[in-house]
Amino acid sequence: MPEGDTVWNTARVLQRALAGSRLTGSDFRVPQLAATDLAGWTVRESASRGKHLLLRLTAPPEAAGPPAGAAAARPDAAGRDWTLHSHLRMDGAWRAYAPGERWAGRPAHLIRVVLRSPGAVAVGYHLHELALIPTAEEESLVGHLGPDLLGPDWDPDEAVRRLAAHPDQTIGEALLDQRNLAGVGNLYKCEVLFLRGISPWTPVRAVPDLAGTVALAHRLLAANRGRWTQSTTGSLHRGQTSYVYGRQAQPCRRCGTAVRKEELGDRVTYWCPACQPERR
Numbered sequence: 001m002p003e004g005d006t007v008w009n010t011a012r013v014l015q016r017a018l019a020g021s022r023l024t025g026s027d028f029r030v031p032q033l034a035a036t037d038l039a040g041w042t043v044r045e046s047a048s049r050g051k052h053l054l055l056r057l058t059a060p061p062e063a064a065g066p067p068a069g070a071a072a073a074r075p076d077a078a079g080r081d082w083t084l085h086s087h088l089r090m091d092g093a094w095r096a097y098a099p100g101e102r103w104a105g106r107p108a109h110l111i112r113v114v115l116r117s118p119g120a121v122a123v124g125y126h127l128h129e130l131a132l133i134p135t136a137e138e139e140s141l142v143g144h145l146g147p148d149l150l151g152p153d154w155d156p157d158e159a160v161r162r163l164a165a166h167p168d169q170t171i172g173e174a175l176l177d178q179r180n181l182a183g184v185g186n187l188y189k190c191e192v193l194f195l196r197g198i199s200p201w202t203p204v205r206a207v208p209d210l211a212g213t214v215a216l217a218h219r220l221l222a223a224n225r226g227r228w229t230q231s232t233t234g235s236l237h238r239g240q241t242s243y244v245y246g247r248q249a250q251p252c253r254r255c256g257t258a259v260r261k262e263e264l265g266d267r268v269t270y271w272c273p274a275c276q277p278e279r280r
């Protein structure tokens with residue numbers, strides 16, 4: 001599942017494949033950008049912010065006005081620096097291929113965009129919120145996010161402050177709320193709370209050490225940067241990469257109690273009722 005570390009890795013794949021190169025063609029398969037042609041555009045850099053991907057591009061000097069399909073609040077002021085925004089949500093992915101390489105792995109009907117450069121082809125599958133916006137307007141899409149766990153400006157104190165501002169929210173929901181801190185998805189939420197011995201239903205005000213919880217989330221995501229197998233246990237063996245996530249009815253690795261799965265907010269949560277007693 002794409003969480004902050006997966007999005008960070010994806011941004012790096014695009015950076016290596018495209019940064020610094022001039023696109024030779026593009027093929028958008030979403031209605032809002034169907035007429036957009038990025039041939040001649042230069043890819044400046046690829047970045048992630050929480051779970052958002054930002055591919056920053058510069059229009060060629062000869063380009064007149066904003067590109068077709070652009071979503072700009074102030075198109076006249078946009079200049080030549082644009083950002084192709086995408087969000088992976090549950091199932092999106094970007095893949096980079098060598099020119100001529102077979103696009104293996106995912107069905108073609110899921111393709112939303114193809115970007116071609118002399119050295120690589122980047123293919124975006126099942127992307128969400130695909131939009132071309134002025135780079136100067138990126139904040140309109142990502143400005144609401146809390147501190148980015150894997151960002152250069154990660155600020156744990158600010159994350160704690162934002163969490164603590166809603167003391168009655170359950171910690172399970174608060175960790176997923178990207179306005180508090182950006183990058184935690186359901187897997188890390190479940191695993192962090194298990195490792196801290198906190199029930200997901202505990203209200204934020206009753207969490208004994210919010211700073212420690214935030215610090216652990218940061219450590220787990222950072223540890224998984226640079227690889228595609230997400231592990232919170234230290235093991236990369238199949239079936240051994242998590243303590244509770246995806247393990248309903250299996251014995252807790254610590255105490256042997258059956259791991260439980262239940263809905264919390266609009267997501268399911270996994271937890272060990274013995275290791276994670278509810279606090280009020």
Ligand SMILES: [Zn+2]
Nearest residue numbers: 252255272275
């Ligand atoms: Zn247990």
